[in-house]
Amino acid sequence: MVFILRMIKPKKFAIKGMKVGLTLILLRIFLSFIVFLLIYSSRNNLALYLFVLTAFVAFLDGLLAKRSKIRSQLRSILDPFADKLLINLAAIALFLKGILPFWIMAVFLAKDLLVISGALFVLIKNTKTIFRSNVIDKVSVFIQIFTLFVILTGRLDYVLIWISIAFVVLSFITTLFRSGIRVVRYKTELEEIRFRKLIRLPDLFTFLNIFMGLIAILLIINEEYSFAIIALLFAVGFDYLDGKVARLIKRDSEFGKQLDSLADTISFGVAPAIFGFSLIQTNFALIIFALFLFAGVLRLARYNIMEFTGEFAGMPITVNGIVIPLIYILRVPVEVYPYIYLFLAILMVSPLKVKKLF
Numbered sequence: 001m002v003f004i005l006r007m008i009k010p011k012k013f014a015i016k017g018m019k020v021g022l023t024l025i026l027l028r029i030f031l032s033f034i035v036f037l038l039i040y041s042s043r044n045n046l047a048l049y050l051f052v053l054t055a056f057v058a059f060l061d062g063l064l065a066k067r068s069k070i071r072s073q074l075r076s077i078l079d080p081f082a083d084k085l086l087i088n089l090a091a092i093a094l095f096l097k098g099i100l101p102f103w104i105m106a107v108f109l110a111k112d113l114l115v116i117s118g119a120l121f122v123l124i125k126n127t128k129t130i131f132r133s134n135v136i137d138k139v140s141v142f143i144q145i146f147t148l149f150v151i152l153t154g155r156l157d158y159v160l161i162w163i164s165i166a167f168v169v170l171s172f173i174t175t176l177f178r179s180g181i182r183v184v185r186y187k188t189e190l191e192e193i194r195f196r197k198l199i200r201l202p203d204l205f206t207f208l209n210i211f212m213g214l215i216a217i218l219l220i221i222n223e224e225y226s227f228a229i230i231a232l233l234f235a236v237g238f239d240y241l242d243g244k245v246a247r248l249i250k251r252d253s254e255f256g257k258q259l260d261s262l263a264d265t266i267s268f269g270v271a272p273a274i275f276g277f278s279l280i281q282t283n284f285a286l287i288i289f290a291l292f293l294f295a296g297v298l299r300l301a302r303y304n305i306m307e308f309t310g311e312f313a314g315m316p317i318t319v320n321g322i323v324i325p326l327i328y329i330l331r332v333p334v335e336v337y338p339y340i341y342l343f344l345a346i347l348m349v350s351p352l353k354v355k356k357l358f
Contacts, residue, residue, distance in 0.1 A: 055145050147160045208234075273290075299348045
């Protein structure tokens with residue numbers, strides 16, 4: 001893990017508002033919905049794979065936040081929300097598939113709905129509120145995630161389930177008596193953010209990039225691979241257009257940068273990883289696809305915390321949106337895919353300097 005942090009060591013941590021942490025949290029939220037769809041679609045192996053990757057991204061996100069000493073109101077709200085979303089969406093999907101008993105899902109969901117409702121009430125009363133998770137809550141989240149992981153492997157372990165339920169109840173009690181609420185005097189992100197001012201014309205193309213990435217993932221889940229690669233190529237086109245339009249109208253923004261990196265990670269990191277996993281599922285391939293997605297996430301983190309100087313550090317992740325469709329069109333044997341993905345992963349996190357072409 002020290003090696004990972006060194007790879008993304010920035011020249012300086014100038015963290016303001018919605019930087020690294022928020023982008024990774026939004027990625028986790030997106031992945032949680034994909035996990036739900038995979039479980040509901042009975043793609044259990046792929047669901048387990050992505051569930052583990054999402055949990056790892058959360059762990060990596062926490063390390064980066066600790067290293068950069070982020071003190072953000074938005075993070076204090078969205079980080080625990082992302083964890084709760086992964087847990088509850090997975091539990092709901094498992095219940096809908098008849099795998100998880102209703103009462104277990106209801107306990108998980110009821111506790112989090114009560115906590116979220118209480119937090120919203122406090123936030124509405126005072127927008128300067130910052131929340132802090134307690135140790136019991138963090139342990140509870142870990143046990144819940146581990147319990148769901150075991151269930152996704154096909155084993156309904158009631159010992160783990162009861163331990164998880166006990167910590168859920170204990171977490172709720174400690175939250176009631178130790179609120180972990182702090183009210184600050186300085187101006188917070190919620191007071192500064194006005195999305196109608198944040199979103200500009202180039203960002204509309206970025207949203208289309210995200211939409212194409214999501215369409216590609218849904219098509220892959222339904223094994224419509226030919227249409228999926230077309231969606232990936234459209235995503236590449238929209239990624240090119242958002243940068244082009246931003247330069248033409250000279251309306252670059254920090255929000256646009258974060259949104260663009262999130263879109264790229266979804267369309268050219270998550271979607272290609274799911275694409276490869278759907279085609280070949282050997283043990284070696286699973287490791288490589290996981291490394292590929294981790295490399296994409298690391299590149300996102302490194303890009304967001306370093307100032308752009310006219311050249312990229314490592315291969316731009318957008319290249320995956322061209323290479324992956326190309327090898328499919330050329331009918332490259334699927335047995336070769338893991339080696340190609342490994343090569344792309346190494347290029348993404350390498351110190352190679354690549355000048356911006358577009």
